[in-house]
Amino acid sequence: MNSPLLDRFVGEARDLVQGAAAALLALERQPGDEASINAVFRSVHTLKGSVGLFDFPAFTKLVHAGEDLLSAVRAGQVTLTPERVDRLLEAFDQVGRWIDEIDAGGALLDGAVGISRDLTMALRAMLPAQADPAGARAANPTADTAAATLTALDWLGGLPEADRLAALAAASNGREILAVEYVPATDCFFSGEDPLTLFRPLSSLCALVIDSTAAWPQSDALDPYQCILRFRIVTAAPRSEIESLFRYVIEQIKIAVITPNQLRAAVTAGSPGAGALPIASPVAAPSAMVIRIIEGQRTLLATARTATDRMDRLASVARIVSNLLTVADREADLTSWSDAMALARRDETGHPVVAWFDRWLESQATTASQTPAETPPSQGGPRPRIETADPEGRPDNRVSANRILKVDQAKVDSLMNLIGELVVSKNSLPFLAKRADEVHGSREMSREIKDVYAVIDRLAQEMQGAIMAIRMLPVSEVFERFPRLVRDVSRKLGKHIALVIEGEDTAADKNIIEVLGDPLLHIIRNAIDHGIEKPEDRAATGKAPEATVRVKAFQDGDQVVIDVSDDGRGIDPEKIKASALAKGIIDADRAARLSDQEAVNLVFYPGFSTAETVSDLSGRGVGMDVVVTTIERAGGTVAVTSRRGQGTTVRLSLPLSMAVTRVMTVEAGGGMLFGIPMDHIAETVRVRRDAVQRIKTSEVFVLRDSVVPLVRLDNLLGIDAPIWFGNGDDEEAVLVVHVGGNLIGLVVDHFREGMDIILKPLNGILAGVRGYIGTALLGDGRVLLVLNLKELF
Amino acid sequence: MSRVEPFARNPNDGSKRVLVVDDGTTMRLFYRSVLEAAGFVVEEAANGVEGYEKALAQPFDLMIIDINMPKMDGYSMLRAIRADAAVRATPAVTISTEAGDKDVIKAFEAGANFYMVKPVATRELTEIACLITGARPQ
Numbered sequence: 001m002n003s004p005l006l007d008r009f010v011g012e013a014r015d016l017v018q019g020a021a022a023a024l025l026a027l028e029r030q031p032g033d034e035a036s037i038n039a040v041f042r043s044v045h046t047l048k049g050s051v052g053l054f055d056f057p058a059f060t061k062l063v064h065a066g067e068d069l070l071s072a073v074r075a076g077q078v079t080l081t082p083e084r085v086d087r088l089l090e091a092f093d094q095v096g097r098w099i100d101e102i103d104a105g106g107a108l109l110d111g112a113v114g115i116s117r118d119l120t121m122a123l124r125a126m127l128p129a130q131a132d133p134a135g136a137r138a139a140n141p142t143a144d145t146a147a148a149t150l151t152a153l154d155w156l157g158g159l160p161e162a163d164r165l166a167a168l169a170a171a172s173n174g175r176e177i178l179a180v181e182y183v184p185a186t187d188c189f190f191s192g193e194d195p196l197t198l199f200r201p202l203s204s205l206c207a208l209v210i211d212s213t214a215a216w217p218q219s220d221a222l223d224p225y226q227c228i229l230r231f232r233i234v235t236a237a238p239r240s241e242i243e244s245l246f247r248y249v250i251e252q253i254k255i256a257v258i259t260p261n262q263l264r265a266a267v268t269a270g271s272p273g274a275g276a277l278p279i280a281s282p283v284a285a286p287s288a289m290v291i292r293i294i295e296g297q298r299t300l301l302a303t304a305r306t307a308t309d310r311m312d313r314l315a316s317v318a319r320i321v322s323n324l325l326t327v328a329d330r331e332a333d334l335t336s337w338s339d340a341m342a343l344a345r346r347d348e349t350g351h352p353v354v355a356w357f358d359r360w361l362e363s364q365a366t367t368a369s370q371t372p373a374e375t376p377p378s379q380g381g382p383r384p385r386i387e388t389a390d391p392e393g394r395p396d397n398r399v400s401a402n403r404i405l406k407v408d409q410a411k412v413d414s415l416m417n418l419i420g421e422l423v424v425s426k427n428s429l430p431f432l433a434k435r436a437d438e439v440h441g442s443r444e445m446s447r448e449i450k451d452v453y454a455v456i457d458r459l460a461q462e463m464q465g466a467i468m469a470i471r472m473l474p475v476s477e478v479f480e481r482f483p484r485l486v487r488d489v490s491r492k493l494g495k496h497i498a499l500v501i502e503g504e505d506t507a508a509d510k511n512i513i514e515v516l517g518d519p520l521l522h523i524i525r526n527a528i529d530h531g532i533e534k535p536e537d538r539a540a541t542g543k544a545p546e547a548t549v550r551v552k553a554f555q556d557g558d559q560v561v562i563d564v565s566d567d568g569r570g571i572d573p574e575k576i577k578a579s580a581l582a583k584g585i586i587d588a589d590r591a592a593r594l595s596d597q598e599a600v601n602l603v604f605y606p607g608f609s610t611a612e613t614v615s616d617l618s619g620r621g622v623g624m625d626v627v628v629t630t631i632e633r634a635g636g637t638v639a640v641t642s643r644r645g646q647g648t649t650v651r652l653s654l655p656l657s658m659a660v661t662r663v664m665t666v667e668a669g670g671g672m673l674f675g676i677p678m679d680h681i682a683e684t685v686r687v688r689r690d691a692v693q694r695i696k697t698s699e700v701f702v703l704r705d706s707v708v709p710l711v712r713l714d715n716l717l718g719i720d721a722p723i724w725f726g727n728g729d730d731e732e733a734v735l736v737v738h739v740g741g742n743l744i745g746l747v748v749d750h751f752r753e754g755m756d757i758i759l760k761p762l763n764g765i766l767a768g769v770r771g772y773i774g775t776a777l778l779g780d781g782r783v784l785l786v787l788n789l790k791e792l793f
Numbered sequence: 794m795s796r797v798e799p800f801a802r803n804p805n806d807g808s809k810r811v812l813v814v815d816d817g818t819t820m821r822l823f824y825r826s827v828l829e830a831a832g833f834v835v836e837e838a839a840n841g842v843e844g845y846e847k848a849l850a851q852p853f854d855l856m857i858i859d860i861n862m863p864k865m866d867g868y869s870m871l872r873a874i875r876a877d878a879a880v881r882a883t884p885a886v887t888i889s890t891e892a893g894d895k896d897v898i899k900a901f902e903a904g905a906n907f908y909m910v911k912p913v914a915t916r917e918l919t920e921i922a923c924l925i926t927g928a929r930p931q
Contacts, residue, residue, distance in 0.1 A: 300904070
């Protein structure tokens with residue numbers, strides 16, 4: 001289990017990374033768009049702030065490097081080239097993976113440090129030398145490829161005997177011995193550097209001395225985020241290796257060639273090493289924070305632009321100082337403070353207060369330098385004690401407007417199931433009302449039950465609507481992935497493509513949205529890979545070099561429709577026919593008779609691929625047939641239209657919701673009830689018996705101009721129907737259905753009503769039964785079997 | 794001389810109110826958990842506009858304001874606070890990932906009483922909040 005803070009971080013970080021990537025892509029399309037650069041920068045910046053709360057140094061470094069690059073882009077120091085976008089996206093991807101790792105196990109997997117270093121280096125390599133924040137603040141700017149010369153070498157004498165001998169041994173092999181002094185920038189931790197690991201890869205390290213550039217401050221003034229270390233290295237590695245290793249911080253190192261004599265001389269000079277840490281004196285100084293805050297108040301007044309501004313600031317300063325003096329047990333100073341404040345208010349000037357600050361700060365400085373015994377014990381005391389747990393018993397004050405709840409999907413799903421049951425159960429009330437009247441002879445009771453039913457019915461319907469609305473997601477959920485996909489694929493293939501997305505607000509049930517993702521990715525990949533021509537080919541046919549892929553979603557009745565169209569070369573029916581012939585999908589005879597549209601539809605056949613060479617992008621053995629299967633399983637349809645030379649459109653139509661299925665009920669087998677999904681049904685007709693004709697053993701009838709085969713549902717389901725004498729008027733009830741693009745007449749006993757049902761799939765030992773999509777419970781308690789016509793034919 | 798128990802008086806009894814203004818939800822949860830554990834009542838705002846409105850609506854003993862925020866950044870919010878006679882006496886501390894002198898001076902110029910640098914240690918945050926509001930940790 002992760003802590004709530006970490007959980008919050010995981011959720012927020014995911015959103016931030018996603019937002020950053022989306023804004024970055026928007027920025028790449030519209031270079032210089034201020035809103036986008038600010039959005040991507042702020043996302044990364046906020047992420048950096050949040051991750052700093054946790055101990056994920058690899059993560060923090062990478063985010064920091066990303067921020068530096070973005071900062072340089074924002075400041076106009078570098079332009080956002082596709083390479084820079086690549087590096088940033090790689091970093092975002094990695095951050096996304098780390099977030100998953102943190103989510104799963106609360107920690108980063110092994111190797112994160114290495115990954116982080118590589119990606120950080122890659123990002124930093126994208127920075128111009130002067131935009132490197134460490135470089136900008138470096139004390140001695142030098143040429144950016146060569147290190148400065150090191151002059152002070154007295155520290156060599158402090159090296160341990162063994163190290164010096166190792167260096168001498170290397171020197172006696174004829175290698176040049178170098179002394180390197182590396183002083184990282186004090187804020188290097190914030191720019192993602194890790195000084196020690198930086199030179200770890202050095203091929204030779206004879207000696208290493210780490211000390212500080214200045215005396216170590218006392219422990220309570222020590223800022224662990226500031227690096228005051230100095231690294232001194234003796235190495236036999238070539239200069240080029242060192243300069244390459246330190247190339248991003250080249251201004252922070254100095255190199256000197258040392259002779260064996262210098263090493264030997266140092267032995268005799270024998271000055272002690274510079275590295276001993278001064279031991280912090282045990283003196284309890286006056287609380288450093290109190291002094292820092294008082295200094296802050298002085299700065300606040302000093303930085304006021306106008307006199308009125310200064311007076312405006314005095315109010316908060318007065319409040320803080322009196323609080324501070326009280327809580328720091330310096331009440332003795334309160335009197336002089338109030339005097340200064342009174343004076344300041346009377347004369348409307350900040351001077352008396354600033355003067356008081358100066359006096360007070362000076363007196364603290366002298367107190368601090370006095371002997372420990374004279375320091376009042378309370379001065380070390382005001383450091384607050386930290387309690388980290390038990391927020392109980394304190395007023396809980398969490399009021400927030402418009403809060404968005406993030407709810408586990410499973411909870412919404414279970415609500416959906418419950419409302420389904422409720423809808424079905426309430427349907428038993430009309431039967432109850434009927435019984436009350438007919439069996440128990442109470443007409444009044446019957447009426448009352450009907451009244452109650454009307455109320456429950458309305459509530460149940462509203463509730464169902466509300467729950468369905470919770471599950472409705474905008475298609476943008478899936479569309480968000482496309483800009484990245486199109487960018488990556490088109491860059492890889494060297495094609496110029498503009499992606500146009502329309503109607504991303506169109507909403508559909510979450511199940512539908514979930515189904516859409518992979519098929520759409522596949523279709524778009526196909527369009528870019530096979531549909532769009534190379535820029536030079538486009539130019540040859542007089543098209544604009546930049547192709548367009550348009551993804552458009554809209555609602556059409558109770559369907560959500562998504563069109564993916566491109567303005568590429570279109571599908572060549574002849575090529576398709578040839579390919580299908582070669583693969584044995586159709587024979588020559590059939591090929592000759594196929595219309596162009598029928599030929600195009602062949603792409604839906606399993607194992608069909610038109611590309612002559614299988615690319616690593618779309619031709620991975622996953623064809624359009626998989627797309628069709630996935631979409632049809634969700635109750636949708638796929639259609640392809642194509643014009644040679646002008647482009648291809650793939651249209652996915654899906655029901656808005658999978659939760660409620662509209663079926664028509666029919667009677668067959670002498671009183672058995674079956675449901676048939678409404679989207680299969682073309683029409684219902686009554687056919688006179690004498691209009692039914694026979695072709696060999698099959699029955700057919702003529703519907704307007706076409707011959708439609710007739711299938712008796714009883715035969716289809718293998719039901720031994722009781723002897724049936726027809727419905728009295730010598731007519732067959734025929735349900736005309738679409739199955740796989742063909743019309744079929746299904747002969748049933750009777751048509752019954754259409755209804756909305758909550759479909760439950762067959763499960764358990766029935767899961768393998770073919771021919772049925774599932775079952776639904778009817779209001780009177782009967783079970784309705786819903787037919788899967790595709791499996792039956 | 795008898796030693797005075799340093800935390801004997803002014804216990805943080807839940808009467809001190811802190812407004813945290815930060816667009817990062819993780820940061821807000823961090824402030825909330827640390828400050829509530831130290832006995833503060835915590836209110837949150839996600840940007841400068843919301844922060845300014847909350848500051849006007851009810852009194853606070855301390856505001857902790859992030860610099861880089863959407864809609865209205867920390868500097869603008871501070872300037873708005875200091876220009877408003879009703880709320881200008883409220884102490885305000887900015888927090889930012891930028892630790893350079895320029896950034897610190899900019900915060901003071903905008904009217905901050907103090908500044909913190911992210912990532913801020915739990916201990917430092919509590920200490921600053923206690924000292925500025927005159928509260929003692931429980």
